[in-house]
Amino acid sequence: MNQRPPRTLATPTADLVARFAEIVGPAYALTDPADQQPYLTEWRDLYIGRTPVVLRPGSTDEVARIMALASEAQVAIVPQGGNTGLVGAQIPSESATEIVLSLGRMKCIRAIDPAGASMTVEAGLTLSEVQAAAAEQGRLFPLSMASEGSCTIGGNLATNAGGVAVLAYGTARNLTLGLEVVTAAGEIWDGLKSLKKDNTGYDLKDLFIGSEGTLGIITAATLKLFPAPREKATALAAVPRLDDLLPLFRLAADEAGSALTAFEFLSERALAFVAKHTPGARLPFANAAPWYVLLEISGMEEGKAESFLERILTAATERGLVSDAVIARSLVQAQDLWRLREAMSEAQKGEGGSIKHDISVPTPQIAEFIVRAAEVVEGICAGARPVPFGHFGDGNVHYNVSQPIGMDRTRYLALWEPMSRAVHGVVAELGGSISAEHGIGRLKRAELPLVKSAAEMDMMRRIKAALDPKGILNPGKLL
Numbered sequence: 001m002n003q004r005p006p007r008t009l010a011t012p013t014a015d016l017v018a019r020f021a022e023i024v025g026p027a028y029a030l031t032d033p034a035d036q037q038p039y040l041t042e043w044r045d046l047y048i049g050r051t052p053v054v055l056r057p058g059s060t061d062e063v064a065r066i067m068a069l070a071s072e073a074q075v076a077i078v079p080q081g082g083n084t085g086l087v088g089a090q091i092p093s094e095s096a097t098e099i100v101l102s103l104g105r106m107k108c109i110r111a112i113d114p115a116g117a118s119m120t121v122e123a124g125l126t127l128s129e130v131q132a133a134a135a136e137q138g139r140l141f142p143l144s145m146a147s148e149g150s151c152t153i154g155g156n157l158a159t160n161a162g163g164v165a166v167l168a169y170g171t172a173r174n175l176t177l178g179l180e181v182v183t184a185a186g187e188i189w190d191g192l193k194s195l196k197k198d199n200t201g202y203d204l205k206d207l208f209i210g211s212e213g214t215l216g217i218i219t220a221a222t223l224k225l226f227p228a229p230r231e232k233a234t235a236l237a238a239v240p241r242l243d244d245l246l247p248l249f250r251l252a253a254d255e256a257g258s259a260l261t262a263f264e265f266l267s268e269r270a271l272a273f274v275a276k277h278t279p280g281a282r283l284p285f286a287n288a289a290p291w292y293v294l295l296e297i298s299g300m301e302e303g304k305a306e307s308f309l310e311r312i313l314t315a316a317t318e319r320g321l322v323s324d325a326v327i328a329r330s331l332v333q334a335q336d337l338w339r340l341r342e343a344m345s346e347a348q349k350g351e352g353g354s355i356k357h358d359i360s361v362p363t364p365q366i367a368e369f370i371v372r373a374a375e376v377v378e379g380i381c382a383g384a385r386p387v388p389f390g391h392f393g394d395g396n397v398h399y400n401v402s403q404p405i406g407m408d409r410t411r412y413l414a415l416w417e418p419m420s421r422a423v424h425g426v427v428a429e430l431g432g433s434i435s436a437e438h439g440i441g442r443l444k445r446a447e448l449p450l451v452k453s454a455a456e457m458d459m460m461r462r463i464k465a466a467l468d469p470k471g472i473l474n475p476g477k478l479l
């Protein structure tokens with residue numbers, strides 16, 4: 001495509017920074033490096049940015065005024081929510097010219113309609129706060145992930161987040177009815193509809209969902225609510241062979257249908273890392289197994305979910321798909337089992353450098369992917385330790401690879417690109433995706449043109465040019 005590059009972006013002068021600060025008030029315009037620090041480093045320590053100012057607006061109107069000024073001055077804006085993103089998309093570049101726009105103060109719950117099964121919330125509420133607000137009305141907002149205490153609903157939508165409940169309820173996109181967005185030019189689009197059906201042309205909200213802050217600033221959203229399950233039953237099953245995971249999933253899904261609300265898996269090494277590095281983690285089995293599955297059944301009828309789960313596990317044991325299993329008998333036990341799964345990302349830090357892949361393949365191909373990926377990884381770095389885990393039911397494998405024991409961390413991480421190219425090569429051959437849920441950001445930007453057709457890249461660039469003609473929104477990310 002013959003696309004004009006965006007005009008050169010400006011470096012904000014002190015005067016301009018002062019004009020931005022006036023919009024939000026001095027207390028919410030952070031220029032002190034110590035105050036800025038939490039906004040400039042990310043969870044994996046891969047990117048450390050610099051910025052003249054972090055702006056923390058308190059309303060949609062302030063966001064609109066910030067964007068109007070940024071557009072006029074041609075200054076880059078990097079939207080940020082809870083700063084839990086895993087591809088570096090929320091961190092400004094090292095140039096110290098990009099302004100961070102943090103939505104974390106916009107925490108208003110504008111409306112909850114339990115009868116209409118929807119709620120309208122501002123972008124800066126954390127996912128936990130949104131879940132709690134729904135629960136207070138006896139409803140469920142099902143999006144759920146280990147970062148939910150920190151990540152924001154704006155960030156969830158900008159990344160089209162997945163998590164542990166996609167199997168039953170879908171991704172953030174599937175849970176969204178409407179959006180309010182501030183455009184790159186500073187206009188406010190009020191698309192906060194709660195309609196289930198609305199066929200009146202292009203679905204604009206779907207453009208902004210998953211756009212990683214490159215097309216507009218999401219300031220509020222109308223979300224779907226669901227009946228809260230009356231009970232949940234949770235189990236951890238030990239699985240003897242990689243090839244048993246798929247038939248176990250099929251058995252559970254066929255038996256439970258939509259009541260199967262989670263089917264998460266961990267490798268033996270993954271659970272061993274959790275046991276070693278997570279304070280208070282208790283492994284429920286005396287003997288290790290090659291694979292583990294965390295199953296959750298949600299029920300609308302009291303007293304049924306647990307017996308349902310028992311039936312599934314008994315059938316699986318009879319077929320040799322499960323060698324041992326523990327069913328949580330209390331909420332605390334269920335939380336303990338979930339902690340084993342959710343502590344996984346953090347636990348891996350204790351094993352040195354980790355090269356991460358967030359891939360998806362069709363579920364029947366997961367076992368083949370894991371075998372073939374291990375071969376290519378060993379070819380690139382002998383002794384590197386794959387730690388596959390993730391959302392089996394969605395075909396989503398977090399294929400993280402820890403460094404060989406004793407190897408220098410920096411030397412190992414220098415292999416990120418060749419290793420990822422090789423692993424993603426296997427993904428491509430199996431018809432999968434190189435980013436199942438974390439996005440492209442900065443981390444995978446160079447790879448995007450290799451996995452998208454020229455026609456797709458062309459359409460994406462045209463959309464970007466139409467909605468952000470000056471290229472001020474999150475430059476250097478995604479495209």
Ligand SMILES: Cc1cc2nc3c(=O)[nH]c(=O)nc-3n(C[C@H](O)[C@H](O)[C@H](O)COP(=O)(O)OP(=O)(O)OC[C@H]3O[C@@H](n4cnc5c(N)ncnc54)[C@H](O)[C@@H]3O)c2cc1C
Binds near residue numbers: 103153157212213218
């Ligand atoms: C321990 C851990 C576990 C995780 N588990 C999962 C998981 O299971 N599933 C999953 O999908 N992700 C997971 N993540 C990744 C991360 O939590 C999600 O990507 C989350 O949606 C990011 O939300 P955030 O508010 O932190 O966004 P940020 O990290 O602040 O930003 C992420 C992206 O969204 C943009 N953005 C943020 N807010 C807005 C806005 N209001 N308008 C426009 N753009 C915006 C940013 O520019 C950036 O491109 C995990 C992360 C951690 C640390």
